[in-house]
Every structure is written in structure tokens, then in C-alpha cells.
Amino acid sequence: MPGGIDPHTHLAMEFMGSETIDDFFSGQAAALAGGTTMHIDFVIPVNGSLSAGYKAYVEKAKRSCMDYGFHMAITKWDETVSEDMEIMVKEKGINSFKFFLAYKGSFMVNDELLMEGLKKCKSLGALAMVHAENGDAVFEGQKRMIELGITGPEGHALSRPPVLEGEATARAIRLAGFVNTPLYVVHVMSIDAMEEIARARKSGQRVIGEPVVSGLVLNDSVLWDPDFHFAARYVMSPPIRAPGHGTALQGALATGLLQLVGTDHCTFNSTQKALGIGDFRKIPNGVNGMEERMHLVWDTMVASGQISVTDYVRITSTECARIFNIYPRKGAVLLGSDADIIILNPNSSFEISSKSHHYRTDTNVYEGWRGKGKVEVTIAGGRIVWENDELKVVPGAGKYIEMPPFSYLFDGIDKEDAKYLSSLRAPVKRSTT
Ligand SMILES: NC(=O)NCCC(=O)O
Numbered sequence: 001m002p003g004g005i006d007p008h009t010h011l012a013m014e015f016m017g018s019e020t021i022d023d024f025f026s027g028q029a030a031a032l033a034g035g036t037t038m039h040i041d042f043v044i045p046v047n048g049s050l051s052a053g054y055k056a057y058v059e060k061a062k063r064s065c066m067d068y069g070f071h072m073a074i075t076k077w078d079e080t081v082s083e084d085m086e087i088m089v090k091e092k093g094i095n096s097f098k099f100f101l102a103y104k105g106s107f108m109v110n111d112e113l114l115m116e117g118l119k120k121c122k123s124l125g126a127l128a129m130v131h132a133e134n135g136d137a138v139f140e141g142q143k144r145m146i147e148l149g150i151t152g153p154e155g156h157a158l159s160r161p162p163v164l165e166g167e168a169t170a171r172a173i174r175l176a177g178f179v180n181t182p183l184y185v186v187h188v189m190s191i192d193a194m195e196e197i198a199r200a201r202k203s204g205q206r207v208i209g210e211p212v213v214s215g216l217v218l219n220d221s222v223l224w225d226p227d228f229h230f231a232a233r234y235v236m237s238p239p240i241r242a243p244g245h246g247t248a249l250q251g252a253l254a255t256g257l258l259q260l261v262g263t264d265h266c267t268f269n270s271t272q273k274a275l276g277i278g279d280f281r282k283i284p285n286g287v288n289g290m291e292e293r294m295h296l297v298w299d300t301m302v303a304s305g306q307i308s309v310t311d312y313v314r315i316t317s318t319e320c321a322r323i324f325n326i327y328p329r330k331g332a333v334l335l336g337s338d339a340d341i342i343i344l345n346p347n348s349s350f351e352i353s354s355k356s357h358h359y360r361t362d363t364n365v366y367e368g369w370r371g372k373g374k375v376e377v378t379i380a381g382g383r384i385v386w387e388n389d390e391l392k393v394v395p396g397a398g399k400y401i402e403m404p405p406f407s408y409l410f411d412g413i414d415k416e417d418a419k420y421l422s423s424l425r426a427p428v429k430r431s432t433t
């Protein structure tokens with residue numbers, strides 16, 4: 001089957017101490033256990049420029065073992081950002097931009113900035129992505145928890161309940177509808193957000209929903225664990241939800257209400273997570289998933305009989321390639337495609353442990369998980385790169401994949417816009433006499 005494509009990881013959270021960059025480059029094997037291409041979110045610190053960030057990350061990515069592409073996060077707005085976006089799309093092969101509706105005081109954008117970004121994305125044929133949580137309300141929720149004396153990791157979940165994810169998802173969807181441009185909702189973690197996406201799609205709106213492995217297979221009980229260090233490992237945003245959300249998200253994937261599975265891989269080690277002892281707001285957000293995605297989705301959804309092998313290929317590979325406009329080069333085994341192929345043995349089993357994983361980080365949120373369905377061989381670009389649990393490729397072998405704008409999600413938007421304009425019955429010609 002075609003190799004996995006991870007639509008969403010966080011390389012550049014390294015400026016916050018994340019070790020993801022090492023997982024990706026030095027840890028090498030992580031994503032090759034079934035993944036052949038990854039998509040990296042690349043968050044520029046608020047005072048940096050898009051062009052400078054791009055240059056820096058292109059340089060680092062030269063060490064990559066696997067093919068990769070970039071998304072870029074937009075955290076502020078001015079003429080330079082707008083011009084840089086244009087350069088990124090037209091000259092650098094970036095066709096998606098992420099907007100954070102959460103993280104008040106750092107990455108968060110307000111509605112005005114979001115709309116500027118949506119309009120710019122539309123004009124460039126680039127896909128707007130949103131981290132959908134109401135950042136102002138989360139801030140309020142955090143204050144409430146601290147006032148109640150709730151300072152541990154459970155305060156993280158309690159301060160940003162599903163309703164705040166649902167609200168931001170609905171708002172982003174409506175604003176994207178108002179601008180009439182496609183929208184991609186990253187890390188959908190709750191029924192509330194999923195239902196907003198499903199409703200919008202039913203009405204014909206161009207909205208894509210991406211749940212992530214952690215949200216599909218874990219539940220929030222871990223955040224109530226009496227051991228701070230254990231609980232803190234699971235802090236990510238939006239939070240891992242109460243039992244019931246994950247199974248509903250699996251059902252939505254199975255029935256096509258949600259479209260593809262990401263990881264939002266963004267690891268922090270125990271020392272970094274311990275920064276939040278006594279104040280959950282200081283626990284760096286993020287969990288692993290890059291190395292486990294293909295195995296866990298197979299185990300929980302295919303081995304359990306919930307979806308077919310064809311569906312598995314669609315949600316782990318093909319749909320991502322189509323959305324980011326690199327199909328059929330990626331996401332397919334066809335004449336002329338990149339020959340990215342995995343051989344997954346449904347009868348062999350896997351076990352996850354921080355002792356054997358290929359990340360730099362010292363913990364694994366899926367510790368002890370055993371399951372069925374193991375990727376035994378990964379072929380990238382026609383060459384075996386992973387076999388017998390061994391990496392057979394050297395840093396630098398991965399290629400940068402340019403992603404052209406105007407994916408299928410933009411088909412027909414011009415006609416819809418023309419229809420809208422002709423529906424206005426305005427301006428009304430009036431005589432002033
Ligand atoms: N998701 C998460 O907790 N960490 C990565 C940054 C983000 O996307 O929120």
C-alpha cells in the first residue's frame with residue numbers, strides 16, 4: 001500500500017524547547033516506521049519573519065531522512081507578512097498556513113487577523129488551517145482553575161472544555177464561509193468540533209477535519225493520575241478528552257465525516273514537562289505520535305473491523321496527498337508515482353515503549369501498548385529505507401516536496417463567487433433628485 005503521509009507535526013516548536021527537530025532528523029527512524037512523507041508545522045516566533053524562518057528550516061531539513069513539506073503559522077499581520085505569504089506560495093512550494101485561535105498572548109490571532117489571512121489564502125489558492133479553541137475563554141478558564149486551587153495537569157483539561165473547541169471551530173468555519181475559502185481544522189479532539197465540521201460539510205462547505213492519533217485512542221483519565229510526571233506527559237491542546245470523544249471521532253473517520261489522521265507530533269521530555277509543577281499553564285503542550293500513527297490506526301480501526309484496508313489507505317495517505325495537492329505523486333501506487341510503499345503484516349504484532357522508540361524524548365504516551373499489524377518494510381522513492389526494524393537510509397536522503405496551490409478544494413470557487421455577486425441585487429441605482 002502507499003506510504004503514510006503525516007499531515008501535521010510540529011518541527012519548529014523547538015524554539016519552545018521541543019525535541020521534535022531531533023526526532024525528525026537525528027532520531028531518523030521515527031516516521032519511517034510506515035510513514036514516507038511528513039508535513040511540518042513551522043511556527044515562526046512572533047518577532048521573526050516568514051522568509052527568515054523558511055530559510056532556517058530549509059537549511060535544517062537538508063538532514064532529513066524522509067520526504068517532507070512545510071506549513072507555516074501566521075501569528076501576526078502586516079504588509080510584510082502578506083508579501084511573504086505570496087513568496088512562500090509562488091516561489092517556495094508552501095500551500096497551507098496555520099492560524100492559532102488559542103494561545104492568547106503568543107500565537108493567537110483575533111477574528112480580524114484571521115479574516116485577513118483567509119482572504120490572502122484564498123487569493124493565493126493556499127489552504128487555511130486552524131487550531132480551533134477560543135483563546136480568550138481558555139485564559140478565563142485557566143484563571144478559574146487557579147482560583148479554585150487546581151494547579152495540576154487535570155486543570156489543563158478543565159480549563160479548556162470541548163465547548164471552547166466547538167465554539168472556535170464553528171467561528172472559523174463561519175468566517176471561512178463568509179470569505180468563501182476552504183478550511184482545514186487541525187487536531188479535532190471533541191465531538192463538539194466534529195459535529196460543527198460535519199454540519200458544514202453537509203451544507204456543502206469546503207471544510208476538512210483532521211483528528212490525531214492521541215485523540216482517537218487515549219482518554220483524559222491519565223490527566224487525573226496522582227503522579228504529576230505521568231499526567232503531564234499527556235498535556236496537549238486541545239486536550240485529550242473524556243471517554244466517548246475518541247470513539248466518536250473514530251466513527252466519524254470511518255463514515256467520512258472526518259477526512260484524515262494526523263499526529264500533531266510535538267514532544268517535550270520529562271524535564272521540560274516538569275516546568276509546570278505547581279502550575280499546569282507552564283507544562284509545554286504536545287505529545288508524540290509520528291512513529292505510532294500507522295500502527296495505532298491499523299490496530300484500533302482496521303484490526304477491530306471498523307474500517308477496510310482501502311479506508312485505511314485513504315485516511316493515512318491518499319486524502320492527505322489530495323488535500324495538499326501532491327496526488328498522485330504521493331498517496332498512490334501508480335505508474336509515475338514516487339514509489340513510496342509500505343508492507344504491513346496484519347498478523348505480526350507491535351509493542352510501544354520509550355525504551356525502544358526512535359525519538360529523543362524519554363517518555364511515550366502509548367507506553368506498553370501492544371497491537372496487531374506491523375509495518376515490516378518501508379520503501380521510499382523505490383528504495384528500501386526501513387526493514388527488520390532498521391533504518392537503511394542516511395540523513396539527507398529525504399526530498400523537499402513542493403506543494404502547488406489551488407488543490408481540488410478550490411475547484412468552482414470562482415463560480416460560487418460570481419453567483420454570490422449576482423445575488424446581491426446591489427448597488428441599487430437610486431435617483432438623488
Ligand atoms: N497541540 C499541542 O499541544 N502542541 C503543539 C502546538 C499546537 O498545535 O497546539
Ligand SMILES: [Zn+2]
Nearest residue numbers: 131186187237
Ligand atoms: Zn495546534
